[in-house]
Amino acid sequence: MDLALIGLPQSGKTTLFNALTAGHGAAATGGPGRSTRVGVVKVPDPRALVLAEMYFPRKIVYPEIRYWDWAGQDEGGNAFDIGGRVRNTLQAADAFLLVARAFSNPSVHHPYGSVDPGRDLRAVLGELMLADMEVLERAVERQQDGFKKSKPVERPQLERQLEATIKVKEGVEAGEPLRCQTLTESEAALVRDYQLLTAKPVIVAFNGDESALPTRLEQLGLYPEEIKGLGEVSVCAGVEADLAEMDTEEEEEFRREMGLGEPATSQVIRTCYDTLGLVSFLTVGDDEVRAWSIPExxxxxxxxxxxxxxxxxxxxxxxxxxxxxxxxxxxxxxxxxxxxxxxxxxxxxxxxxxxxxxxxxx
Ligand SMILES: Nc1nc2c(ncn2[C@@H]2O[C@H](COP(=O)(O)OP(=O)(O)O)[C@@H](O)[C@H]2O)c(=O)[nH]1
Ligand SMILES: [Mg+2]
Structure with missing residues (x-):
């Protein structure tokens, strides 16, 4: 599964990426799009370990999450803009991990001048909607054009396509991301090729101060429709990135001393599985014991x-x-x-x- 980190510049995407991938898997370059870094992390499943004690397989194989981070290109700007190239990259992701800044640190520039995770979250979600609207507007124009030039036998199919596109476009214009819209199976199939960004699940990662209480979606004063279906975690990416560099014992001791909760890496994976409705089945044998992720x-x-x-x-x-x-x-x-x-x-x-x-x- 491919999870792209998105968010405003300086929200802590790269820091969180490091926290999620350092010491938990090999970072690899050359991901989708030239300017992304990819970090591959195994999704641990304690059941596979128990089964391995029964089957003594040659190897144990876990599902993987691939995290994507922009390698610099977006940091120059002061906003989260989805241009053509960025959109192409984002289209290939399975879901988004949306980083929203909740840490105060005044020495870190904020593109909007103040810390307000609700506003930033709304801005980034809005940008995904805008990107889809552009795609849909162009699709409608193209199809209307094609319809005029079409032969009568082609028209019923073209008409169905156009109707589905307009329906989805109107939904997005009314503020409803595709993942919340109700479509028939055939409508969904007709718009699948657009690879719309608002169809993808979003997990919000609030990046807060280490001493602060966790930020929660429902406290931000956003409309219920805006936050419907979003997953959420609250982490301190800065601390987590430092901890990810330590060995396991040292890390556990630190977590105890500082009273830190569940590590960011397992929080994100668990929330991701919950939000996407994923579960794991297992296969066993002498060769391998393996966990596989699928929608429940x-x-x-x-x-x-x-x-x-x-x-x-x-x-x-x-x-x-x-x-x-x-x-x-x-x-x-x-x-x-x-x-x-x-x-x-x-x-x-x-x-x-x-x-x-x-x-x-x-
Ligand atoms: N205090 C604090 N600073 C952070 C935290 N996360 C990131 N930063 C700082 O914020 C700046 C921007 O972080 P970066 O990960 O590069 O953001 P990106 O532009 O979204 O990739 C860096 O100077 C980080 O050290 C955090 O949890 N707490
Ligand atoms: Mg970065």
Whole structure:
């Protein structure tokens, strides 16, 4: 999963990026767009460790989150502007981690002259809406033009496309991001190609002072419609970036002494999974024990496709045992004897902690 850090200049994006990636995974360059830095972080799953003690696999594999940070280009400006190049990059992300400054430090320039996380959050969300409006306006013009030049047989399809585009455009103009709009499946399919930014989930990261109380979305005086569906975390990126440089013991001692809560890295991952509705299923074997992230309730056939596209086509059935049952039984053979290994078909909605063996014909 690709999570792009966005926000006003000097809000602490790069500091948070360092906190989330240093010591937790290798930073890599050459991400999407020339000026992004990418940091890859594993999503730890303690269940995989327990299963590894049962299966002694050669390796344990975890899902990964890739964080993207701008490498400098946006720092010159005084606002968060989405130009064509930035939009192209952002379109490729799965979700946004929106950093809003809540720390006071007067020696750090604020583009708007004062600290006000609610105002900044609104500005950045507004910029995403504007970027989508531009795309939609151009699409409507293009389609109206195309419609005039079209042959009668093409018209019903073009008309459906135009109607869906106008509906979404009017929604965005009325202040409703695409992720909050209600569309039919066919409407959603018709606008998917625009890769609209407001369709993507947003997790707000309030970057506060270490001694301050956490900032909360609901305290900012924003309208309920504005904050609907947003995930939120409250962190102190500066402290977290320092802690990320330490070894585990030293870090834990510091956290205890300073009375710090959950580390930013696990807070962000947990909130991200909650906001996106993601869960993990597991696969086991001598070769590897592995956790896979999917949207909760994804049909088994599509879950199989996350492993390999051939698994989609060749799907026969899924042998499923819940993690807790597998641990209790000590193995799948015993699970079978106790009748807790189920045989499920293509449409079975996969649950968190399902241990699955896909039977495929490839
Ligand atoms: N006091 C304080 N300063 C911070 C914090 N996070 C970032 N800064 C400072 O704010 C400035 C801008 O941070 P940076 O991460 O480069 O912001 P970016 O422009 O959004 O990437 C730097 O001087 C940071 O040291 C924080 O949590 N507390
Ligand atoms: Mg930066």
């Amino acid at each position: 309730g994804l049909p088994a056939q599509q879950a199989a496709a996350t492993i390999h596209t051939d698994f989609y086509r060749g799907f026969v059935r899924a042998e499923v045992i819940p993690y807790n049952d597998l641990v209790r039984c000590g193995g799948i053979p015993q699970g079978r004897k106790e009748g807790v290994v189920r045989s499920e078909g293509k449409t079975y909605p996969v649950q968190d902690g399902d241990v699955i063996n896909f039977l495929v014909n490839v």
